[in-house]
Amino acid sequence: MRNRLIFGIFTLGLGIILFATMRPFFLDKGEQRNNLNSITRTENTGRPLQVQNVQHRNGKIQRINMIKTNHQLVHRLNNSPSIKVINHNKKDKSHYYENEIVVNFKTIPPQEKIDQYLKDIDGSLREKHETVYIFKSNSKTANELEKYFIRNQTVEYAEPHYIFVPNDVNDTYYQSYQWNLPAIGTEQGWNLTRGSKKIKIAVVDTGVDLDHPDLARRLTTGYNAIDDNNNPDDNNGHGSHVAGIIAADTNNGVGMAGITWYNPIIPVKVMGADGTGGSFYVSKGIRWAVDHGADVINLSLGNYQSCDVLESAIDYAQEKNVVVISAAGNDNTSQRSYPAAYPGVLGVAAVDWDGKRAEFSNFGDYVDVAAPGVEIPSTFSNGEYAALSGTSMAAPHVTALAGLIRSINPKLKNTDVVKIITSSARPVNQNRQSPYYGNGIINNAAALQMAATKNK
Template identity: 50%
Template sequence: MKRIIQLSAFFSIALLTVLAVWYFSDHQKQDDLAQDGLQAHMDEVFAEDITYTVSMFMDKMEDQLIRWSQHHTKEKDLSGLQEELHDHPHFHGFAVVHASGETTKVGNVTENPVDKLTKEKKEGVYISEPYVEKGTQKLLMGTKDGDDWCIGEMDLSFVSTFVKDLAVITGENGQFFLGASNMALDFDAQETEAPYVKKRIPELDWDVFVHSEPTIEPDAPYREGEVVVRLNEGNEGKELAKIHGVSLLDEEGRDCVFRDRTKNRTTEQLVAEFAQDPAVMFAEPNYSVEKQTSFHKKRSHPALDYKPRLIEPQQEGTTPNDELYDPYQWNLEQITVEEGWQITSGNEEIPIAIIDSGVDPEHVDLEDKIIGGYNAFENNENYYDEHGHGTHVAGVAAAVTNNVEGIAGVSWTNPILAVKALDANAEGNSFSIADAIRWSVDNGARVINMSLGDSHDSEVMRDAIRYAYEQDVVLIAASGNEAVETPMYPAAYPEVFTVAALDPDGQHAQFSNFGEHVDVSAPGEHIPSTYVGNEYVAMSGTSMASPHVAGLAGLILSINPELSNEEVYDIMRNSCNDIGDSGFDIYTGHGIINVTNAIKLANGQ
């Protein structure tokens, strides 16, 4: 049969361009069959995440089209829409085709658009087949208002960017139109068989195809030629750098990162050399650290009659009006949030630090929640997220809620400290994580979320964790996505509250790490949240499970700010719904978090 050229990227649970890829050099080895099974499952989860993301994107475009059709169809001059088009860059133009045949439009809309609306997406909403015009992949969407057609021309660039070279989407006729650029020219969707995962995007008749190859593990689990050193009192990093012929890359207190200028010494040689220096308390490698369904039908849209341009949370009721809450955020229903929100929706005095790849400071669902940030690589406030992972994590914990826009966060009110300790590839090191933890504590964080990890026990990171714990900070970390019992750090530190992932059926997610150190479980598959560029995507992984618990910790402290971190831990464990084996088990910990039970317990109920 005709074959697709295999995709080179490995999806670790659908976190876009290898988001949450937890590969470590000494992780527990599994037999080939088990590895193949896990990889196939990861491909399937990623394909489902794509279907979620595309469906959310199309629903948001549909909502916007309906709003425009309700407010502007009677106007002959649509120039007032020009600014709104600018605010919605996925639409190139909007047109009203009147019954008389006269067309008024703003922006760019292709010729004869009504003739191209050949497919009914849902009752009253029609779409065209995808097409390419001037090198841009586009789609028309239209709805009727009486005898007039209201039609928007959509740019599919975001969908294409999300899919990138990781998958391929075909239309109803089976022709390739979005996704991997390395597909064979003779691609035939009808002949594609396993190991390619195929998923259908509901209401569009589009198919997603995914297949990945195993990750090639790095030769070393640390930055070659670098060493982390803690100096004894009275010694200086610059002086030590001269003595050992190294460059001082970074310094925080008595901790230093050195790099060999000669490039002749290995990391092991540098560690051994510094360990013998009486000015040094300890030396270690600079370990690498990396980030870690059921389909809901489209809801009706009563909230679309009016949408405020200024995003101001509306504190009415406990069911938020965010446009993606009802149809897509199954995860919040699974942890029973709504009754708890009647007691508290958060507290502006209880910040949650997101130590990750940064946060998009201009995202409409996050910008009003960020009260400060830090870049652990540059030692400045440039916390912009170049990757997307941190922005997604931040939204799960604390997106602006009940503002008609996007998603709801677990916490409505708790502010965010955006701390960048992973780079554009969502990769960091033990020193950057330690620096980020200390900055978060010193700048008022009451809760720290760490959706990242490594299998190496770093002394510099351990000390930062102890520092935060001693300052009574609640420390939350993801267990990891390798389906192994191998301890991951910081999750395995006793001071850290560890979170495993569940699937939409409330079962232990196949990819989620396990062990005696797992405290609780939270939703971790197909989680809708914020993404860079004012977007929303679905991602999966223990990276997504962890911020559910960080948001809950923020709510608990909002009820009673005097609680210690251990008291918060006990409340979260004791309020869980037991799942899996009776009582504590190594796969789900004490069970799935129950937000309402936890808030009531914190409130003395």
């Protein structure tokens, strides 16, 4: 597959990667590395619960200037002759490939029809999956291609090949160790359930580091939608970070503590090394995850332009009783972001360690809940650890909670899970419905208590 074909879904929370000033994370040359900062809790049984987190034996957290990288990418898109820009307002933009079109046929067309289409558009067929095709023309614009295909009665829809760009986040240095866990009542929730091996969580992203010491035991068979194989290894880092928040091996004396202890992670790679992916591949990845047993799907990606191919995959997941969670976006704007704004999807905003709205977090009526999303430490690619900020980091907190809810009460429908998460959230400033926090900040303990007693 070619990255330039990719419908650039960019990670909404792909922000600057931070290095730690606290010694257990970033030790000066010659310092001794010690296993520090274990958290001790006591269960209802009285048995001590040791959560030894943030104990990376190699003792170093990466520092990568993702803001510079993102600025360079946006500049390239804005100035490329093959890219068209959509100005939603003075601030928020979307992009699409000038000479490409995504077409969904009502039924798979015969080869002679495809040959005729290619002749008419002076182009080529770049990719297909079931009834969805990507065509590229040597001479026609996206608008001309859309007009050509949409008049065909065998076409369900035709739309430009939209590009999703990253949302930049300005961060300070890392200041605390996994403050995010107690902020949402994680440990209290563990007294009710730590998860179940029967409830699977799909991370549809850049893939996952398959050999990471804090993730490898939690992974099940995955899928690479770009290369159409079973090797969803992460060559970017974003997907590994998202997966670690949900399921980094807990209480193993290494690295981070994930929110779930037992739920398998299905790694699905739909974005490449540069963090971009196409609607075709994202849709394909979502459908694959659903068909291979995902109970919950995390989508830490999005853009301001809705597209039919992605929405149809979201609808498919919801029809199959899957809970879908998505990040709200990081541009401090009320412009609706997709897939978070699609009906039934839990849209997640970000808060900091004081429970205040992260300054970058998007807002609006599509925000359902909020979760920690500032300076969140987690696993990264190549066996490393990193701290990132963004709603991409907030979303997997909610995804993990959904997995725990389905673990404690597997009979719940996806709509029941969504209702429990929103109704148990802790309101901010006594405001039950807010454009900045939705129904409030998630509360694991309250949600799991509610789930445990529902319909029993």
